[in-house]
Structure formats: C-alpha cells, structure tokens
Amino acid sequence: MKDLFAKIYRDKGPLGKWADQAEGYFVFPKLEGQISNRMKFQGREVITWSINDYLGLANNPEVRKADEEAVKKWGSAYPMGARMMSGHTDLHEQLQNELAEFVSKEAAYVLNFGYQGILSTIDALVGKNDVIVYDVDAHACIIDGVRLHLGKRFTYKHNDLDSIELNLARAEKIAEQTGGGVLFISEGVFGMRGEQGKLKEIVELKKKYNFRLLVDDAHGFGTLGKTGAGAGEEQGVQDQIDVYFATFAKSMASTGAFIAADKEIIDYLKYNLRSQMFAKSLQMSLVEGALKRLELLRRSTEFKDKLWENVNALQNGLKENGFDIGTTTSCVTPVYLKGSIPEAMALVKDLRENHGIFCSIVVYPVIPKGLILLRMIPTATHTMEDIDLTLKAFSAIRERLENGTYKKLSQALMEKMGE
Numbered sequence: 001m002k003d004l005f006a007k008i009y010r011d012k013g014p015l016g017k018w019a020d021q022a023e024g025y026f027v028f029p030k031l032e033g034q035i036s037n038r039m040k041f042q043g044r045e046v047i048t049w050s051i052n053d054y055l056g057l058a059n060n061p062e063v064r065k066a067d068e069e070a071v072k073k074w075g076s077a078y079p080m081g082a083r084m085m086s087g088h089t090d091l092h093e094q095l096q097n098e099l100a101e102f103v104s105k106e107a108a109y110v111l112n113f114g115y116q117g118i119l120s121t122i123d124a125l126v127g128k129n130d131v132i133v134y135d136v137d138a139h140a141c142i143i144d145g146v147r148l149h150l151g152k153r154f155t156y157k158h159n160d161l162d163s164i165e166l167n168l169a170r171a172e173k174i175a176e177q178t179g180g181g182v183l184f185i186s187e188g189v190f191g192m193r194g195e196q197g198k199l200k201e202i203v204e205l206k207k208k209y210n211f212r213l214l215v216d217d218a219h220g221f222g223t224l225g226k227t228g229a230g231a232g233e234e235q236g237v238q239d240q241i242d243v244y245f246a247t248f249a250k251s252m253a254s255t256g257a258f259i260a261a262d263k264e265i266i267d268y269l270k271y272n273l274r275s276q277m278f279a280k281s282l283q284m285s286l287v288e289g290a291l292k293r294l295e296l297l298r299r300s301t302e303f304k305d306k307l308w309e310n311v312n313a314l315q316n317g318l319k320e321n322g323f324d325i326g327t328t329t330s331c332v333t334p335v336y337l338k339g340s341i342p343e344a345m346a347l348v349k350d351l352r353e354n355h356g357i358f359c360s361i362v363v364y365p366v367i368p369k370g371l372i373l374l375r376m377i378p379t380a381t382h383t384m385e386d387i388d389l390t391l392k393a394f395s396a397i398r399e400r401l402e403n404g405t406y407k408k409l410s411q412a413l414m415e416k417m418g419e
C-alpha cells in the first residue's frame with residue numbers, strides 16, 4: 001500500500017508544477033494599497049486590470065463609511081450559526097427582499113459564499129432521475145455542483161446552439177425514461193472570454209423542450225441591463241430565468257451572494273441548501289454593506305455608465321490597434337496573442353516591470369496550447385490615461401513578442417521546462 005501523500009510528493013498538479021517559476025509573481029501575487037485602478041506590486045505602482053471591482057464600489061466613500069459603521073456596530077461575528085439555526089436576522093430578510101425586487105423575482109435568498117451557494121443550489125434542484133445540461137466552459141462552481149449529481153449530465157459545446165439543442169433532446173429522452181426533469185445551466189457572462197450566455201435563444205427553446213433554467217450571472221449583475229440587473233435584463237428574458245444567481249464578489253465589491261426565483265422555489269431551497277444549512281450565515285456587517293451597495297446601484301446608473309465608457313474606450317482602442325479581443329459581449333476584455341508559456345512569462349514581466357501594467361495571464365491548459373490570453377477587467381475607476389498607457393504598452397509588447405525578444409529572454413526557462 002502506498003503512502004497517501006506519495007502522489008503529492010511526485011506531482012504538484014497541473015498548476016502546482018509551475019510553482020517554482022510562478023509563485024508570488026504570476027500566481028499568488030501580492031497587490032498592495034487600496035483597491036483601485038492603481039495599486040502597488042513589488043513596490044512599484046501598476047495600473048490594475050485584474051480586479052472585479054467593476055463599479056468601483058470597493059473604495060467608494062459612502063460604501064467605506066457604511067462598511068466601517070457596520071463593523072463598529074456588529075463586529076465581525078454576528079450573527080453566529082447557520083441561517084436556519086441562529087444566523088437569521090431582519091436585515092438578512094430586508095436584503096433578500098430588496099435583491100428580489102432589483103432582479104425582478106418574487107423572492108431571494110442570501111448566501112454566505114457564491115461558490116458553495118450555487119454548488120448547493122444545483123445539488124438541491126436535482127434528484128437522481130433528473131438530467132443536467134450545462135456549458136462545457138462552465139465555471140468551476142457549476143462543475144463542482146454537477147459533480148454531486150447522481151444522475152445523468154450532458155455538456156454542450158460552449159455557447160453553441162446546435163449542441164445545446166442536441167443535448168436538450170438527449171436529456172429530455174432520458175428524463176422521460178427515468179421520470180425526472182431537466183436542469184439547464186448557463187452563465188450570464190462567461191468570465192474568461194467575456195461572451196454572454198445565449199439566454200435569449202436558450203429561453204426560446206423552452207417552447208420545444210421542457211427544462212428549467214439556472215443562470216450564474218456573477219459577471220452580469222451590476223454591469224449589464226438597463227438597471228444593472230444583469231444578463232437576463234440585457235437580453236430581455238429575466239422573467240424566463242427560473243433560478244437567478246449572482247455573487248457579491250464582483251460588482252458589489254464584497255463577500256456573499258444570492259439566488260432569486262419564485263417564492264415557492266426559494267422556500268424550498270432555503271430548507272435544502274446544504275452549504276447554507278450547515279455553515280455560518282453571512283455576517284451582519286456584510287449584509288449592511290450589501291444594502292448600501294444595492295442602494296447606490298438603484299439610485300443611479302452613474303457607476304455602470306462610467307464603467308461602460310471605459311469598457312468601450314479600451315475595447316475599441318484594442319480593436320483599432322489590431323488586437324484580437326475575441327467575441328466578448330461584456331466588460332470582460334480578453335486579448336489573445338500567440339506564444340509559448342515561457343514567452344508569456346517574459347511578456348508579463350515586461351508588462352509589469354517596464355510598463356507598469358498588471359493584468360491576469362491565462363495559458364494552456366485553460367486555453368489551447370500556443371495561445372496567450374491577457375484578461376482585463378475594466379472598472380469605473382479607470383481613467384482615459386490608464387487606457388492610453390495600456391494601449392501603448394500592449395503595442396510595445398506585441399512587437400517584442402513578434403520580433404522574438406521574449407523567446408530569447410525565456411530561452412533558459414524554456415530549456416528548463418523542456419518546451
């Protein structure tokens with residue numbers, strides 16, 4: 001028999017194997033200073049394009065004041081226990097009512113964390129006779145929720161309508177045999193490449209197939225739609241989303257999340273979400289903070305408008321400069337370049353150290369081999385100067401990538417990694 005840890009000593013996993021080259025710089029970097037368009041990385045000011053503070057609320061003075069007062073009033077512990085036992089309060093209820101109204105649903109339920117919350121939502125919605133259909137590029141929290149499912153599941157090709165229909169037909173056939181139903185899961189916005197889920201078309205398929213739709217709108221909430229109610233509002237199909245999910249970790253610049261649906265569904269879920277029944281409730285200071293953020297979202301669309309001014313300037317600027325930003329239809333701004341992983345590492349170093357630009361880098365195995373994805377999240381706090389400097393820096397690094405500078409710089413690294 002082997003020591004349980006033997007495999008860990010041998011293999012650190014697909015990402016862990018890069019730790020020696022990457023840790024502290026490409027992964028687990030330490031960004032310092034207040035959350036904003038400019039922060040410090042290794043003592044140097046950088047323009048930050050990797051923080052999901054879309055609306056710039058993290059450091060909004062009204063939000064900061066509300067957060068500080070809430071912590072003073074409640075501390076960080078209250079309430080103790082799970083919602084069902086001793087962690088329920090009037091303010092949790094108030095927040096739920098206000099969220100439900102904001103996203104045009106009958107009821108909502110506040111979750112302590114988005115990841116666990118949606119995982120349990122999937123778990124609670126399906127039994128072993130039910131069938132799940134979901135996008136192959138779904139976020140890890142959806143994949144992990146589906147992993148708990150004891151029945152059949154089908155993935156469809158990313159945002160591909162033919163594949164969606166094929167898999168819905170398959171799912172329906174099986175559900176007819178087992179006597180179950182079909183749960184269809186999409187994201188409102190796919191966070192890596194920025195495409196909106198094809199909610200309008202998916203909803204149209206309800207006329208032909210019998211399924212319920214769960215939408216994870218982590219990146220859409222606050223950023224899309226006339227009022228900021230998300231991808232469903234943007235595509236005019238919010239009323240056809242059966243269970244709507246969003247996290248507070250992005251536009252709301254906080255922690256926590258919620259689901260919204262018909263009252264009967266929420267009443268069922270609040271008694272059946274294991275991650276909420278057996279884990280601590282969202283603390284009061286965060287509930288009060290979320291109420292303040294929601295108040296700002298409802299008061300005006302000024303933050304969303306500013307965000308989109310920046311998104312448009314950045315995305316148009318990139319396109320005008322000949323960059324491939326793929327098929328994004330949201331604020332998420334990917335830039336695709338061609339190169340190896342070592343070249344990508346040299347390029348990011350150049351971007352950070354010589355141009356003061358900090359953005360996330362994504363490489364194989366998350367995207368196909370030979371591609372480098374620089375992923376940028378514009379926010380309402382960015383300025384036109386940030387955008388101009390970034391466009392100039394991107395042109396400079398593209399030139400160096402194409403003229404082989406990064407290949408030379410990364411030669412030693414490439415040999416070490418056997419590329």
Ligand SMILES: Cc1ncc(COP(=O)(O)O)c(C=O)c1O
Nearest residue numbers: 113114115139141218247249257
């Ligand atoms: C699409 C998506 N769903 C769910 C989550 C999880 O949310 P949370 O950070 O609240 O756990 C995230 C990440 O924040 C996400 O990007």
